[in-house]
Amino acid sequence: MTSDTTATLAAELPTYTRWPLTIVRGSGSTVWDDSGKSYLDLYAGHAVAATGHCHPEVVRAISEQAKELLFYSNVVALPIRARAAAAIAAQAPAPLTKVFFVNSGTEANENAMRLARRATGRSDVISFEGGFHGRTADAISAAGLAKYRELGRPNVPGHRIVPFGDLAAADRALDANVAALLIEPIQSLAGVLTAPAGYLNGLRELCDRKGAKLIYDEVQTGFGRTGRFFYAGKDGVVPDLVTLAKGIGSGFPMGAVLVSEEIAAKVVPEEYGTTFGGGPLACAAAVATVAVIEKEALLANVVRGSRELVSGLSRLRGVREVRGEGFLLGIVLDRPARPVREALLAKGILVGGSDQSDVLRLLPPLILQAREIQTFLAAMAEVL
Numbered sequence: 477m478t479s480d481t482t483a484t485l486a487a488e489l490p491t492y493t494r495w496p497l498t499i500v501r502g503s504g505s506t507v508w509d510d511s512g513k514s515y516l517d518l519y520a521g522h523a524v525a526a527t528g529h530c531h532p533e534v535v536r537a538i539s540e541q542a543k544e545l546l547f548y549s550n551v552v553a554l555p556i557r558a559r560a561a562a563a564i565a566a567q568a569p570a571p572l573t574k575v576f577f578v579n580s581g582t583e584a585n586e587n588a589m590r591l592a593r594r595a596t597g598r599s600d601v602i603s604f605e606g607g608f609h610g611r612t613a614d615a616i617s618a619a620g621l622a623k624y625r626e627l628g629r630p631n632v633p634g635h636r637i638v639p640f641g642d643l644a645a646a647d648r649a650l651d652a653n654v655a656a657l658l659i660e661p662i663q664s665l666a667g668v669l670t671a672p673a674g675y676l677n678g679l680r681e682l683c684d685r686k687g688a689k690l691i692y693d694e695v696q697t698g699f700g701r702t703g704r705f706f707y708a709g710k711d712g713v714v715p716d717l718v719t720l721a722k723g724i725g726s727g728f729p730m731g732a733v734l735v736s737e738e739i740a741a742k743v744v745p746e747e748y749g750t751t752f753g754g755g756p757l758a759c760a761a762a763v764a765t766v767a768v769i770e771k772e773a774l775l776a777n778v779v780r781g782s783r784e785l786v787s788g789l790s791r792l793r794g795v796r797e798v799r800g801e802g803f804l805l806g807i808v809l810d811r812p813a814r815p816v817r818e819a820l821l822a823k824g825i826l827v828g829g830s831d832q833s834d835v836l837r838l839l840p841p842l843i844l845q846a847r848e849i850q851t852f853l854a855a856m857a858e859v860l
């Protein structure tokens with residue numbers, strides 16, 4: 477870090493334990509620090525740089541939109557907002573047909589819970605041990621990771637937490653006061669935990685039988701990360717609501733709730749709102765992101781790259797297990813993950829940690845190439 481940078485950073489509230497680098501530039505799956513050193517980025521700014529850093533199509537779309545109209549709120553129609561909603565809804569399974577734009581993942585979850593409460597006339601929400609849904613009041617109260625829930629005290633009443641993967645426990649907890657089940661289909665921060673076979677199907681049946689809504693938090697799994705555009709629809713399970721953020725704008729802040737026809741039909745104007753959600757720059761970024769994912773066949777790239785990563789990593793001494801799907805992978809090590817992450821950083825490779833001290837997380841851009849995967853595997857072999 478240069479002394480100039482250090483002086484400038486001193487005014488920031490110290491909210492994060494920071495990695496020892498200052499990033500100034502990015503392109504594709506590479507970022508550069510303020511001394512000019514390059515890093516292969518398998519973290520993507522926390523699963524955000526879906527199309528890579530500064531994808532030219534995304535940059536062009538944002539710049540062109542900026543020259544036309546920087547902002548107008550939801551009180552008027554914007555062609556670019558309508559296009560973004562149509563582009564996203566076109567990727568979603570029926571009956572998820574409507575989109576409500578917000579600014580972040582936590583806001584998407586707050587609004588999804590409210591939509592479910594108003595649609596059912598019920599108050600409570602079931603979520604799952606290990607889950608993470610954001611840091612605003614209602615979302616943090618749904619955190620299954622207790623340390624976050626505690627940070628959000630006093631919690632919003634009516635949240636019930638059940639074990640992830642235990643259908644009978646969800647059945648017992650789901651009574652006539654429950655409006656919704658809120659679940660990450662793959663629990664990322666918890667250490668990349670996938671649901672047991674048939675579990676999500678079972679939750680869908682429970683919700684149908686007992687009149688509750690199913691919300692998938694796809695803030696991480698959405699927008700191609702698992703090799704499908706959305707996890708919604710996988711194995712025939714379609715939730716009533718899907719929340720999105722992270723990769724949706726390839727780095728431009730945005731969140732969204734995908735809403736079923738049935739719930740959308742109950743929405744009364746003025747009950748939901750946001751000033752900045754669905755702003756033109758974010759919408760331009762989202763339209764470009766969808767287009768790049770399609771044009772560059774990024775879903776296929778994720779499936780192919782994931783196979784290479786999993787098979788390469790599974791052969792390494794020191795790797796106990798590789799969990800997850802697509803480019804949302806957890807590497808379970810036979811040792812603490814942090815020194816491994818730090819040694820990789822020293823070699824110019826960025827990977828993430830998780831809530832489990834022996835699990836590293838990979839959340840790379842969807843554009844990651846075979847040669848970059850080989851660079852990472854070689855570095856990993858040396859470090860381990």
Ligand SMILES: Cc1ncc(COP(=O)(O)O)c(C=O)c1O
Pocket residue numbers: 579580581582583585608609610611660664665693694695696721722
């Ligand atoms: C699964 C999941 N849901 C929600 C959120 C909250 O998103 P945001 O930080 O954009 O509010 C996150 C953030 O890491 C997340 O991983």
